[in-house]
Amino acid sequence: MKMNFSAVLVVGLVCSSAHSMAQAEPEVEKLKAAIHQLQVDFEKARQEHQEQLEALSRKVAELSSKGQSATTSPPPVSVVVSPTDSKWSPAKPISVARSGSSYMNISFDAIVDGGWSTASDPSRYLQLGDHDPIQRGFTLPNAEVALDGAVDPYFKGFANLLFKLDGNNETQVELEEAYLQTSSLPGNLQVRAGQFLAAFGRQNAQHPHQWSFVDSPIILARTLGPEGLRNPGAQISWLLPTPFYSEAILGVFDGSGGTAYSFRNGGEDGTMHGRTTQDRALSGAGDLLYVPRLATSFDITDQQTLLLGTSAAFGPNLTSPDSRSEIYGVDLYWKWKSATARQGFPFVAWQSEGLYQRFGAGGDGISGLPAESLRDWGFYSQVLWGFRERWVAALRGEYTAGNTGLLDATDLFRGERHRISPSLTFYPSEFSKIRLQYNRDDGASFGTDHSVWLQVEFLLGAHGSHQF
Amino acid sequence: MNQNTSFQVKTILTVLALLSAFPAFARLNVVASLPDLAAIAMAIGGEHVEVFSLAKPQEDPHFVEAKPSLILKLSRADALIEGGAELESGWLPSLLDRCRNTRIASGAPGRISCSQSVRLLEIPTSLDRSKGDIHAAGNPHYLVDPENARRVAKQIGESFEALDPKNVVAYQANLKKFTTDLDTKLAEWAKLMQPLKGRELAAYHNSWLYFAGHFGFKIDIFLEPKPGVPPTPPHLAGVISRMKASGVKVIIVDPYLDRRTAETVAARSGAVVVDVAQFPGGIKGTENDYLKLMDKNVQAIAAALVK
Structure with a gap:
């Protein structure tokens, strides 16, 4: 060959x-x-x-006929034996490589959204996330190929290749994640390098098919950006020698582009918050993006677990040569699952995140905007109730606000907003779901909007298991 | 002042030393993915091992919560005993990815994967999820056959001997005791089950295949239309008529499954629901004791069939 x-x-x-x-x-x-x-x-x-x-x-045929005539004493140690049918015919199914006999998990997951909103263009100010349903009618905001497996005894490799249809139904491709992770460092350390979602808070590190709602929370899109905070970089994490789980993580990223939204991001039209951005190369380690996180978890009872985290992100932005941005966040996840849960039901899960961002905007001679601190803050809180096998009812409340800069009368991306979103999800199996969600959006700059979204998802292949 | 500072330093050092000295005792720190494996490990390891089970006895073994506290348990383990055959594939890999422990890495002496010791049944010829939750490696609920427990106990014993050579004698003695006890029980159970050979049972989920194989029962009727798919009314109607037609008098149900549905079917088909468990502790009074649990299972099924 x-x-x-x-x-x-x-x-x-x-x-x-x-x-x-x-x-x-x-x-x-x-x-x-x-x-x-x-x-x-x-x-x-x-x-x-x-x-x-x-x-x-010929040899295979010979051997298999011998094998059939041999005595059938059960071997004490047996492994997976593939079917011994010597000849394949079109009527027989093709057997796929079995788990453990293939070098990696390969899966494909696609999400399709359909729905309607009183906003004629929901992507303009309602749906800020890049993988949200962004228009009336149908959207395909996320279809991803996920690969993972052991590279060698020292590393594990992960990749997420993402396809999505934009507002014009043009296919866009993103190398969402591609990174390796150590599996054999001493001292309870683990290092990751490549392009990956930053460990900031809870939802940022999750892929859209793990989300509990069809869209990303407003405050996450405003601070960590429409695509989430992910960038090329490296991360070190340490499992602390405490009697309960606690992990300290420090990520260092290049910090540029739309996937580092509040940092060295030139902006889609060359401006950020009204200021013309000035592209510049790294002048030192201080120009990189730093994302520290501390997480800890307790089992309150055998059925209840609490996970608490605090995260931050520091780095320069491009509105002037010395402008910097900083984001702080706290997150909480609590879950109760019945002691005799069947397929994971019934359960109740509560997840909340609060974020605060200070964007040091530089003065801009062209637009006449002065140097000022743009502050945004907000939270979301969501409760999921898996009330019976395969069914989840959920409710999410959100609030975001910020100080008013000179530009804010026209800046639809900022300003005070709140949203309430009930949803109902049915999981026919672990590999598919159907979700109905209603959003009531209230914003200081746009009044009230109502949206209804229906989402379906399917997953093919072997997908790596998810974290808590 | 100086003394005070040095006291503080000493305190901090002491705390750090205490924190880092996790294998303070010479006992082997063993984590088992499931309580049946944990119970056998306790029987073989005796006083020389500390055993923790990731899954709880009444929990659905396919859907264990991947709690962060379990990462910690794995990070400090000298050995991990897993069932393998994909039973834990929904939750164990993500914990292992983050536990940073080479002692239990795939292929390490501390990684004891028990499906290697047994002959798996129902290996699918093709992988097709329209047939429900089918495990590619075969049916993973193999420890309900006591003969498989013998094989697994032997494997665990050999692994303990390799990991902790100074206690070889104790492990061998414990293994001998376990197999002797098992032989005694097997003789008792065979006597009890002999007249019931060939009888048919109904089950909620296909997790008793190996048990049926060992004792000569037939389990062809399942309340689940396909593995992992919850019962539907039309399917249950079919189950009831099939049970009546073939005179099936017993439905066996695991603690994490829907007993109420089983009761409804039992009431309409003239059968009884029998509580059985794959995991020690799944039935009260059988905590950490594999033989006691199997004894309860056998007694309960025999009693229901004799009626």
């Missing part, structure tokens, strides 16, 4: 070079001869392979 490939490659290379040197007649003759020789060699190799294959399949 390898040989065939290299032969084809040589032929291809030879062809392309022959084309460019068409004038050199003797060269062409030489090459023709060479190609002929290659063809002969190739044919010979192909025949040899064919013969080898035939010999092998």
